[in-house]
Amino acid sequence: DDDMLEIGVFHEVTCNTKLCSFPGTTPMKEILKNYADGIDSPLNSLRFTYQYKPIFFSELQSVTVSEYGMKDGDLICVSPRQQTNERAPLKALREDNKLKSKKGSNGKKKSKPKSSRKKSSQRIQTKNEDAEETHKQHLRIWMDSISCVFAEIEPLFKKKREKLNSMKLECAAPKERKKASKQRVPKSKSTSNPLSVGVAGKAGKSHFLVRVGDVNNLYKTTKPSKKSSLSSMEIPSIIIDLHCFTKEEALSKLDECLPEWTHIAMQGQYPWVILVKIVCGGGSQILSEVVETWIRQNEEVSNAPKNYC
Numbered sequence: 001d002d003d004m005l006e007i008g009v010f011h012e013v014t015c016n017t018k019l020c021s022f023p024g025t026t027p028m029k030e031i032l033k034n035y036a037d038g039i040d041s042p043l044n045s046l047r048f049t050y051q052y053k054p055i056f057f058s059e060l061q062s063v064t065v066s067e068y069g070m071k072d073g074d075l076i077c078v079s080p081r082q083q084t085n086e087r088a089p090l091k092a093l094r095e096d097n098k099l100k101s102k103k104g105s106n107g108k109k110k111s112k113p114k115s116s117r118k119k120s121s122q123r124i125q126t127k128n129e130d131a132e133e134t135h136k137q138h139l140r141i142w143m144d145s146i147s148c149v150f151a152e153i154e155p156l157f158k159k160k161r162e163k164l165n166s167m168k169l170e171c172a173a174p175k176e177r178k179k180a181s182k183q184r185v186p187k188s189k190s191t192s193n194p195l196s197v198g199v200a201g202k203a204g205k206s207h208f209l210v211r212v213g214d215v216n217n218l219y220k221t222t223k224p225s226k227k228s229s230l231s232s233m234e235i236p237s238i239i240i241d242l243h244c245f246t247k248e249e250a251l252s253k254l255d256e257c258l259p260e261w262t263h264i265a266m267q268g269q270y271p272w273v274i275l276v277k278i279v280c281g282g283g284s285q286i287l288s289e290v291v292e293t294w295i296r297q298n299e300e301v302s303n304a305p306k307n308y309c
Contacts, residue, residue, distance in 0.1 A: 004021055005071070007019075012077055050068075205292075210275075220271060238277070240276065240278055275304060
């Protein structure tokens with residue numbers, strides 16, 4: 001028939017060639033299995049190659065001879081797998097190590113060593129060296145056997161990779177983090193204060209506690225303790241009242257007193273800083289704004305901490 005194919009199977013060890021005729025729709029795995037049964041060898045113990053390329057059983061599954069690309073007169077090469085003989089050298093290596101441990105270098109049985117620290121340390125060292133060498137040999141054998149697994153699985157990974165690339169998958173955009181919204185405190189409704197009736201202007205500071213003195217030590221202060229007695233820095237040394245002063249008169253008075261206050265501070269003790277209380281009253285808060293601006297403009301003056309009386 002035109003559908004029948006004649007393919008040879010060549011055994012590389014025995015150098016025997018077996019000709020097989022079968023239809024092109026025959027599965028490849030069935031042909032290889034029939035050949036292995038014919039020579040009384042397990043299928044996994046043989047290595048098949050076609051056109052210098054290994055035939056992997058995992059790729060065959062339901063692939064026919066025609067689908068695999070074989071033609072009439074092609075040749076399949078067979079050789080025993082290396083894995084079948086890997087246990088033999090491993091077993092021989094273990095037996096050899098046992099003999100070495102039982103016998104000495106001359107092949108005679110070792111006599112019991114004398115109880116000495118020197119000989120025991122040498123014996124432990126030789127055992128460690130033998131164990132390390134055995135481990136290296138086992139590692140080489142394992143690497144040789146695992147390389148066949150990688151060679152067999154590589155085409156499958158390649159097909160999967162090509163399949164994923166052909167799908168043209170698009171990566172989803174990363175999720176945006178939701179910003180935690182700050183909870184807004186509802187504004188409290190303004191209530192009428194009966195005590196403020198008849199009082200013009202806005203609420204503000206009626207007085208200022210300021211520090212005057214050495215610029216480098218104005219801010220080098222500690223919070224006053226409630227248990228300890230009040231120090232000289234915590235009690236205002238000077239009190240100035242700006243009631244009934246105009247804006248210009250208040251500024252003139254403050255500029256006039258500042259050099260005097262600085263001199264008093266520098267004549268005192270470390271940190272050469274004194275506390276001054278400037279009283280400006282309530283009212284329209286014009287003097288309060290003037291004093292606040294004056295404090296910011298002068299380096300020798302700074303606001304005292306809030307916990308000061």
